[in-house]
Amino acid sequence: MMSKRVGVFGAGAWGATLADLLARKGHAVSVWDIDEKLIEMLQRTRRRGKPPGLVVHEAVTFTPSLPQVAEDADVWVCVVPSFAIRRLCKELVAATGGLGDRIFVNCAKGIEENSLAIPGEIFAQEFGAEYLGQYAVLSGPSHAEEVCLGIPTTVVAASESLETAQQVQSLFLTKVFRVYTQTDRIGVEMGAALKNVIAIAAGACDGLGFGDNTKAALITRGLAEITRAAVAGGAHPQTLAGLAGLGDLIVTAMSRHSRNRLFGELLAKGRSVEEALAEVGAVVEGYRTCRSAYLWAAKRDVEMPITTAIYQVLYEKLSVSEATLQLLEREPKPELY
Numbered sequence: 001m002m003s004k005r006v007g008v009f010g011a012g013a014w015g016a017t018l019a020d021l022l023a024r025k026g027h028a029v030s031v032w033d034i035d036e037k038l039i040e041m042l043q044r045t046r047r048r049g050k051p052p053g054l055v056v057h058e059a060v061t062f063t064p065s066l067p068q069v070a071e072d073a074d075v076w077v078c079v080v081p082s083f084a085i086r087r088l089c090k091e092l093v094a095a096t097g098g099l100g101d102r103i104f105v106n107c108a109k110g111i112e113e114n115s116l117a118i119p120g121e122i123f124a125q126e127f128g129a130e131y132l133g134q135y136a137v138l139s140g141p142s143h144a145e146e147v148c149l150g151i152p153t154t155v156v157a158a159s160e161s162l163e164t165a166q167q168v169q170s171l172f173l174t175k176v177f178r179v180y181t182q183t184d185r186i187g188v189e190m191g192a193a194l195k196n197v198i199a200i201a202a203g204a205c206d207g208l209g210f211g212d213n214t215k216a217a218l219i220t221r222g223l224a225e226i227t228r229a230a231v232a233g234g235a236h237p238q239t240l241a242g243l244a245g246l247g248d249l250i251v252t253a254m255s256r257h258s259r260n261r262l263f264g265e266l267l268a269k270g271r272s273v274e275e276a277l278a279e280v281g282a283v284v285e286g287y288r289t290c291r292s293a294y295l296w297a298a299k300r301d302v303e304m305p306i307t308t309a310i311y312q313v314l315y316e317k318l319s320v321s322e323a324t325l326q327l328l329e330r331e332p333k334p335e336l337y
Contacts, residue, residue: 003027004171007073009088011038011062012283013050014107015079017144021177022077023057030061032069034084039064050282054148067095075103075171078119081283082110082193085119089126099131105157105168106137109192110285111292116299118189118233133161136168137185139192140243141251143258150176156243158182158189180243187239190230195249196286197293197307198222200264202253204313204320207268218306219253225304229293232302260286267313268320290314305330 004027008019011033023029033039042048043062046055063069070076070092076099080088085108092099104127106119117125123135140155147153157168157179165181173179182188201222205214226249227240239245252258263284266276277284294311297304309327312318318326 004074005072006030006075006077006171007032007069008077008079009033009066009069009092010079010081010108011035011042011048012079012081013048013054013144014142015077016042016048016056017051017054017148018077018079018107018172019060020054020056020148021172021174023059025172025174027171029057029059030063030069030072032063032066034080036064051143051145051148053145066091070095073102075105077105077107079107082108082119082285083113083288084108085110086112086122086126089123093126099127099134102134103164103167104131104135105171106135106189107139109139109189109196110289111193111296113288113292116292116296118186118193120185120189132185133159134164135159135185136164137188137192138168138172138179139188139248141247143251143255145257147177152176152178154178154180154243154247156180156182156188158185158187158244160185182239182242182244184236184239186233187230187235188244190233190235191226191240191245192248193285193289194226194229194293194307195222195245195252196260196284197290197310198226198249199252199258199260200267200284200286200290200310201306203258203261203264203266204268204310204324205264206261207265208320208324215253219249222253222306223249225306229297229300229302229304232300259284263287264310273314286310287314 006027006029008031011031019029019031039062136159142153142155157165159165169179169181259280263276263280290311293307309323313323
């Protein structure tokens with residue numbers, strides 16, 4: 001792929017890591033973040049502290065000017081928290097007048113709290129549904145802590161336009177960062193969002209001292225309800241057996257790097273929600289997404305027992321132990337239904 005001018009919006013661990021990856025491929029990369037102190041530190045030191053192994057390539061430019069990054073780029077890469085996607089889209093439209101012939105790559109994972117919209121729906125509402133062919137989502141089992149060290153990683157680029165997915169594949173593909181393509185955008189975005197909630201439950205298993213049997217059961221039944229919800233939203237069930245479903249769920253539920261898993265573990269060890277969020281010290285996407293997913297499922301009459309249990313722990317003060325018993329004492333039923 002020819003060198004592109006890429007604007008990365010969000011200088012968190014994943015945004016900085018992707019900016020570094022793209023710059024090392026020879027793309028001209030500029031990064032914006034709402035935190036001007038973080039931007040100044042990155043420009044000066046090329047480090048942000050987390051992930052500890054990341055030293056951002058010297059060719060990456062950091063700036064607090066969103067219009068400058070937006071105007072100069074052929075590709076926009078959104079790496080802000082999911083609750084900030086709509087605000088970013090509005091600011092991009094205000095700065096440039098619209099998407100034009102650019103490609104928009106979303107890397108955020110979540111469901112918006114009030115509208116219950118997934119990122120692609122937010123994009124369509126702000127830029128126009130006619131531009132969905134220029135929208136892609138990049139997702140899969142990919143901790144920044146490992147990608148920045150060159151540890152082999154595989155993700156998926158999904159777009160309703162296969163050509164756009166292939167362009168994103170080419171943009172990010174390296175010898176150790178393998179990118180597959182998909183046209184089931186909804187399935188990829190639903191899997192990306194909902195796995196964070198199941199990862200909180202997986203962390204609770206760790207905090208309660210449960211073993212491999214429990215964790216395997218939790219992941220398996222979690223995937224079943226993720227798939228059920230995604231299909232209700234218009235996804236293809238096979239997508240959830242892939243990188244953005246099973247793959248991302250495994251890494252988020254099992255890894256020491258996972259904020260959502262750690263959050264669940266802390267809750268099970270007796271921390272309050274506020275204490276656990278503070279101790280994690282970074283955005284826990286599953287916390288907000290859990291409420292959205294619970295309301296989304298209730299609106300469509302989709303059964304999501306694990307999500308419901310975690311919602312009750314986070315928002316209705318149910319203890320983790322009580323939530324566990326609630327799940328185990330559900331009425332017996334066939335595995336496949």
